[in-house]
Amino acid sequence: MPTLQEIALKTSGADARIVSGHRMCSGCGIGSIIKTVLAASDKPVIVVSATGCLEVVTTIYPFTAWNTPWMHVTFENAASVASGIEAAYKALKRRGKIDEDVNILAVGGDGGTYDIGFQALSGALERRHKFMYLVYDNEGYMNTGNQRSGATPFGASTTTVPAGKISFGKPQWRKNLVEIAAAHRISYVAQAAVNNTMDLYKKAQKGFNADGPAVLAVLQPCPSNWSFDSSLTMQYSKLAVETNFWPLYEIENGVVHINTKPSNRKPIEEFLKGQTRFRHLFKPGNEHVIVEMQKMIDDEWARLLKLEESGIQF
Amino acid sequence: MGVRKAITGAQAAAEAMRQINPDVVVAYPITPQTPIVEEFAKYVADGIVDTEMVPVESEHSAMSATVGAETAGARAMSATSSQGLALMWEVVAATPGLRLPIVMSLVNRALSAPINIHCDHSDVMGVTTVGWIQIFSENAQEVYENTLLAIRVAEDNRVQLPVMVNQDGFITSHAVEPVEIFDDALVQKFVGVRSLDRALLDVEHAKSVGPLVLPDYYFEFKRAQEEAMSKVFEVYHEVGTELSAITGKQYPFFETYRIDDAEAVVVVLNSAAGTAKAAVDAMRAQGKKVGLLKPILFRPFPYAEVREALKDIPVIGVLDRSMDFGACAPVYSEFRNALWKLDRRPAMQSYIYGLGGRDIMTTEIEAVFEELLSGKLDPEHQRYIGLRG
Numbered sequence: 001m002p003t004l005q006e007i008a009l010k011t012s013g014a015d016a017r018i019v020s021g022h023r024m025c026s027g028c029g030i031g032s033i034i035k036t037v038l039a040a041s042d043k044p045v046i047v048v049s050a051t052g053c054l055e056v057v058t059t060i061y062p063f064t065a066w067n068t069p070w071m072h073v074t075f076e077n078a079a080s081v082a083s084g085i086e087a088a089y090k091a092l093k094r095r096g097k098i099d100e101d102v103n104i105l106a107v108g109g110d111g112g113t114y115d116i117g118f119q120a121l122s123g124a125l126e127r128r129h130k131f132m133y134l135v136y137d138n139e140g141y142m143n144t145g146n147q148r149s150g151a152t153p154f155g156a157s158t159t160t161v162p163a164g165k166i167s168f169g170k171p172q173w174r175k176n177l178v179e180i181a182a183a184h185r186i187s188y189v190a191q192a193a194v195n196n197t198m199d200l201y202k203k204a205q206k207g208f209n210a211d212g213p214a215v216l217a218v219l220q221p222c223p224s225n226w227s228f229d230s231s232l233t234m235q236y237s238k239l240a241v242e243t244n245f246w247p248l249y250e251i252e253n254g255v256v257h258i259n260t261k262p263s264n265r266k267p268i269e270e271f272l273k274g275q276t277r278f279r280h281l282f283k284p285g286n287e288h289v290i291v292e293m294q295k296m297i298d299d300e301w302a303r304l305l306k307l308e309e310s311g312i313q314f
Numbered sequence: 315m316g317v318r319k320a321i322t323g324a325q326a327a328a329e330a331m332r333q334i335n336p337d338v339v340v341a342y343p344i345t346p347q348t349p350i351v352e353e354f355a356k357y358v359a360d361g362i363v364d365t366e367m368v369p370v371e372s373e374h375s376a377m378s379a380t381v382g383a384e385t386a387g388a389r390a391m392s393a394t395s396s397q398g399l400a401l402m403w404e405v406v407a408a409t410p411g412l413r414l415p416i417v418m419s420l421v422n423r424a425l426s427a428p429i430n431i432h433c434d435h436s437d438v439m440g441v442t443t444v445g446w447i448q449i450f451s452e453n454a455q456e457v458y459e460n461t462l463l464a465i466r467v468a469e470d471n472r473v474q475l476p477v478m479v480n481q482d483g484f485i486t487s488h489a490v491e492p493v494e495i496f497d498d499a500l501v502q503k504f505v506g507v508r509s510l511d512r513a514l515l516d517v518e519h520a521k522s523v524g525p526l527v528l529p530d531y532y533f534e535f536k537r538a539q540e541e542a543m544s545k546v547f548e549v550y551h552e553v554g555t556e557l558s559a560i561t562g563k564q565y566p567f568f569e570t571y572r573i574d575d576a577e578a579v580v581v582v583l584n585s586a587a588g589t590a591k592a593a594v595d596a597m598r599a600q601g602k603k604v605g606l607l608k609p610i611l612f613r614p615f616p617y618a619e620v621r622e623a624l625k626d627i628p629v630i631g632v633l634d635r636s637m638d639f640g641a642c643a644p645v646y647s648e649f650r651n652a653l654w655k656l657d658r659r660p661a662m663q664s665y666i667y668g669l670g671g672r673d674i675m676t677t678e679i680e681a682v683f684e685e686l687l688s689g690k691l692d693p694e695h696q697r698y699i700g701l702r703g
Contacts, residue, residue: 046386046514059522070521073382081378081385083375084338084368084385084390085514085515087338087340088338088386088515089386091337092387095337098387120371122371123371127368127370
C-alpha cells in the first residue's frame with residue numbers, strides 16, 4: 001500500500017491519467033475522487049463517463065483533461081457502453097488483435113446511476129462484465145443546478161422539490177445503492193468518501209482487482225449546490241462519516257465490513273448546518289424533520305452493525 | 315457459385331453475420347427480429363463463429379454496448395425492430411456523430427399505438443433524419459447480399475457511418491425462400507477485418523471520444539457528417555462492383571423494372587416491390603405500358619439518378635407503408651423533391667398501403683396503375699389502398 005504522498009505523486013505530473021486544466025467548480029471533490037481511483041489501477045484504464053459534471057468539465061472541445069482513453073455517449077448508458085468495451089476487449093484479445101491488459105472504469109453521478117442509468121447498471125452487473133462502476137454521489141442533479149435525484153436525502157430542498165410553506169423538501173429517504181449492487185451477488189461493493197484518500201484508494205484497488213464487476217459509491221459534497229464555502233468540501237465529507245450519514249463500509253464476497261466506526265457519532269445537525277439545502281430545517285415548525293432524520297440514520301447504522309456482526313453473506 | 319438454401323429473411327441476415335463473424339454482436343430480442351438473434355446465438359453456442367455475444371437487458375443497452383464495442387475497435391453488429399428501434403433512438407442518433415460504422419438489421423414493423431407486430435415502415439421512417447445509411451431489401455437474397463455490402467460501405471475510410479439493412483417483418487423475415495449463399499472464403503475475403511486505427515483500446519494513443527461540443531464547433535462536426543454521407547454513392551458503387559465479382563449481380567441505388575417506354579410507374583420499397591413486379595407483368599400482358607422503380611439506397615437519397623431515370627415518365631404513383639401525419643408521406647416526399655427540378659414534371663399521386671401488416675394484392679396495384687393511366691388523380695390528397703371505407 002503506497003503512502004499518501006506516493007498516491008499524491010501518482011495523481012499529478014506528466015503520467016497522471018487526468019490532468020489539470022479542467023473546469024471543475026472551485027472546491028469540487030470530483031477531481032480528487034477520479035484522480036485517486038485512476039491512480040489505484042496498475043494497468044491502463046479505459047474510462048466511460050455518463051453525461052454529467054465530470055464529462056462536461058473535462059472535455060469541452062477542442063480540449064480534454066484525459067490522458068487515458070475516454071469516451072462518453074449519453075446520460076444513462078455508461079454501464080452498457082462499458083459492457084460493449086469489455087466484450088470488444090475479450091473478442092480482440094481472443095483473436096490476437098490486442099495484447100495489453102486493461103481495466104475498464106464506468107463513471108456516473110448519482111443521476112446517471114441511481115436514476116436514469118439504473119437499468120443499464122443492473123444489466124451490466126448481472127452479466128458479470130469485468131469492469132468497475134464508480135458513482136460520485138453529490139445527492140442530486142448538480143450539473144444542472146440542484147434538481148432532486150434518487151440519492152437526494154430526506155429533508156433536502158431541491159429546485160424540483162423545494163421547501164415551501166407546506167413542504168420541508170424531499171419527503172423520501174434515498175435508495176441504498178450499495179446494497180442494491182450487492183444484491184447482484186458481485187464480489188466487491190464499497191462506499192467511500194472524498195476526504196479519506198487512503199480508504200478510497202484501497203477500495204478502488206480492490207474494485208479493479210475484483211473477480212467480475214465492482215461498484216464504488218463515493219460521497220461528493222457539492223460546494224455549488226449544497227452551498228457552502230469551497231474550502232469546506234473535505235470538512236463536510238468528514239462530517240457525513242462522523243454523523244453516520246455516510247458510513248464507510250465494503251461488502252466483499254457478500255460479507256459486510258465497516259471500515260470506520262465513529263466512537264461518538266456526532267448529531268446530524270453538525271452535518272446539516274451551513275448547507276443551504278437544509279437551511280429550512282432549522283426554522284420553527286421543522287424540528288420534527290431533523291428528529292426523524294436522526295432516527296433513520298441511527299436505525300440504519302444499527303442495522304449495518306447487525307449485518308456486519310452476523311457475518312451472513314449478502 | 316454459391317449454395318442454394320431454403321431459408322427465411324431472418325436466417326439470411328444471420329447467414330451474412332455468420333460469414334462476417336463480427337467481433338461482437340449485441341442484441342435484445344423483439345418480434346419479428348428475434349429469429350436473427352436466435353439463429354446467431356446458435357452459431358455462437360456451436361462454435362461456428364467465435365463472436366463475443368452480449369445478450370443485454372434492453373435495446374437502449376443493445377445500441378449502447380454496440381457503440382462501446384465499435385469505439386473500442388471491434389466490428390460490432392446488432393438487430394432490432396419497431397419499439398426496439400424507438401427505445402434505442404437516442405443512441406442510434408448519437409452513432410453517426412461518433413462516426414461508428416455499425417451495421418444493424420432492421421426488421422420493419424409498425425410502431426405503437428395501437429400495438430401491432432406486423433410489417434410497415436413507420437419504424438425506419440422515424441430515423442431517416444439522424445444520419446444512418448438506409449438500405450432496403452425486397453427479399454431474403456437481397457437481405458443477405460445487402461448485409462455484406464453494408465459492412466464495407468460503412469467501414470470505408472471516406473464514410474465511417476452506420477448502416478441499417480431493412481427487410482419487411484414477417485413477409486420477408488419469416489417466409490422461406492431459396493437463397494444463394496456464396497462461398498465462405500470468398501465472402502470473408504470481401505468483408506475483411508476492421509482496422510484498429512481509431513480504436514479506444516489503442517491505449518498508447520489515448521483518445522477522448524464523445525466530448526461536449528458547444529456552439530463554436532458543433533456545426534462543423536455536423537457538416538463533416540454530411541460530407542461523409544455524400545461520399546456514400548461512390549463507395550457504394552465501388553463496393554458493389556467488387557461484390558459483383560462474387561455474386562454476378564449488380565448493386566444499383568434503385569432497381570427499375572420495365573420502365574423504358576412506361577406511361578405510368580409505381581414506386582414502392584421492400585417486399586411489395588415483388589408484388590408490384592407481378593402486377594406490372596399482368597398489365598404488360600394486356601398491352602399496358604407500366605413499370606416499377608424500387609428504391610434500395612434510401613439514405614443518402616440518389617436525387618439526380620432518380621430524376622434521370624424518371625424524366626420521361628408522364629405519371630408516377632408512390633406507395634408508402636407509413637405516414638407522416640399532416641404532411642406528405644416519406645417516400646412520396648423524396649420522389650417529389652427529386653422530380654421538382656424537371657422542366658416537364660410528371661403527374662404524381664401518393665398512396666398509403668399496408669399499415670400494421672395489411673396485405674397488398676397484385677390486383678390492388680393493378681388498380682393503382684389503371685388509376686394512374688386514367689389521369690383521375692388528386693395530387694392534393696393521399697389515397698389509401700385496402701382501407702375499410
